[in-house]
Amino acid sequence: MTDISQLQTDLEGRIAAAADLGALEAIRVEALGKTGTVSELLKTLGRMTPDERKVEGPRINGLRDAVAAAVAARKGALETAELDAKLASERVDLSLPPPPQRRGRVHPTMQVLDEMIAVFADMGFALAEGPDIEDDFHNFTALNFPPKHPAREMHDTFWLPEDEKGERKVLRTHTSPVQIRTMQRLNEKLPAWIANGQEPPIRVIVPGRTYRSDSDATHTPMFHQMEGLVIDRAIHMGHLKWTLDQFIARFFETPAVESRFRPHHFPFTEPSAEMDVRCDRSGGDVKIGQGDDWMEVVGCGMVHPNVLRNCGLDPDVWQGFAFGFGIDRLGMLKYGMPDLRDMFASDVRWLEHYGFSAFQAPNTSTGLS
Numbered sequence: 001m002t003d004i005s006q007l008q009t010d011l012e013g014r015i016a017a018a019a020d021l022g023a024l025e026a027i028r029v030e031a032l033g034k035t036g037t038v039s040e041l042l043k044t045l046g047r048m049t050p051d052e053r054k055v056e057g058p059r060i061n062g063l064r065d066a067v068a069a070a071v072a073a074r075k076g077a078l079e080t081a082e083l084d085a086k087l088a089s090e091r092v093d094l095s096l097p098p099p100p101q102r103r104g105r106v107h108p109t110m111q112v113l114d115e116m117i118a119v120f121a122d123m124g125f126a127l128a129e130g131p132d133i134e135d136d137f138h139n140f141t142a143l144n145f146p147p148k149h150p151a152r153e154m155h156d157t158f159w160l161p162e163d164e165k166g167e168r169k170v171l172r173t174h175t176s177p178v179q180i181r182t183m184q185r186l187n188e189k190l191p192a193w194i195a196n197g198q199e200p201p202i203r204v205i206v207p208g209r210t211y212r213s214d215s216d217a218t219h220t221p222m223f224h225q226m227e228g229l230v231i232d233r234a235i236h237m238g239h240l241k242w243t244l245d246q247f248i249a250r251f252f253e254t255p256a257v258e259s260r261f262r263p264h265h266f267p268f269t270e271p272s273a274e275m276d277v278r279c280d281r282s283g284g285d286v287k288i289g290q291g292d293d294w295m296e297v298v299g300c301g302m303v304h305p306n307v308l309r310n311c312g313l314d315p316d317v318w319q320g321f322a323f324g325f326g327i328d329r330l331g332m333l334k335y336g337m338p339d340l341r342d343m344f345a346s347d348v349r350w351l352e353h354y355g356f357s358a359f360q361a362p363n364t365s366t367g368l369s
């Protein structure tokens with residue numbers, strides 16, 4: 001029966017030409033399915049005489065085996081080709097650098113704050129905090145700002161509307177009110193401390209947000225200060241100078257800092273001073289500890305006797321010094337940021353440039369890690 005070999009040639013040709021697994025399966029069903037051409041031929045065997053079957057059996061079964069083998073071979077080839085195509089299109093190149101991942105950065109103010117805390121903590125200072133919304137007493141009066149004195153206006157104060165008691169609170173204009181809160185607490189605890197043989201010193205630093213209605217390259221309506229306060233018996237300006245010199249040397253990572261104290265006026269200190277450090281501004285950056293220029297870095301002084309009295313402390317027994325840093329300003333100096341306003345503009349590109357890795361130890365020589 002030549003039609004069997006014709007059918008086989010025909011099927012084998014189509015199987016070999018099947019373009020994909022779907023087309024191949026269609027041919028398989030057409031030939032080997034229940035009512036497929038090959039299956040129908042197999043069924044004819046039952047109706048044949050034994051002699052016919054002897055001749056036709058091997059031919060038809062041979063056809064079936066050949067077609068099944070051709071399908072299996074084509075299937076294997078198509079599967080391999082499919083896998084090869086997939087591998088080629090989805091190839092992973094392990095030598096490629098990973099795609100950039102956006103990571104959060106530590107804001108320079110927070111980095112500088114950590115660095116400042118690390119140095120002062122090493123010198124035995126504790127952290128204190130106070131409210132951002134202050135009353136007039138703590139922000140001004142107790143700090144020896146006379147009532148109606150223009151100094152209250154000097155701070156470009158943000159005043160809040162009158163409350164039900166007719167009092168106008170302020171957004172604190174500096175961190176100095178926390179001096180008052182700290183000394184008041186000291187005064188409350190003093191009798192018990194003295195009874196316990198645990199006298200002061202108080203050594204606190206007070207980092208926090210401060211507010212003034214002001215905006216230019218070196219002023220923003222919100223900025224950060226760090227107050228320092230030391231209260232003890234027999235404290236003098238030498239202690240103040242040593243402390244600030246130590247701080248500046250460690251913060252700017254240079255042992256050769258030269259400082260000078262210029263007389264100044266703050267209502268809450270007497271004497272008052274501004275401390276300048278020697279610097280070089282001849283290049284683009286400011287270099288601390290060298291050059292012919294001076295740069296103001298901190299306001300400071302001995303706590304005014306009136307302030308001590310306002311907190312219930314006897315100025316004949318207790319003295320202290322205080323200082324107030326601009327944290328953002330110090331950061332601008334150390335890390336070369338030209339405009340204070342950029343620090344709070346929330347521009348992610350700026351943060352990516354000037355920000356710090358969260359896993360970086362503070363840049364100080366304290367050995368803190």
Ligand code: DAH
Binds near residue numbers: 299301323
């Ligand atoms: N409170 C001052 C200001 O904001 C800064 C200051 C100066 C704080 C001298 C002090 C100090 O503790 O002793 O301008």
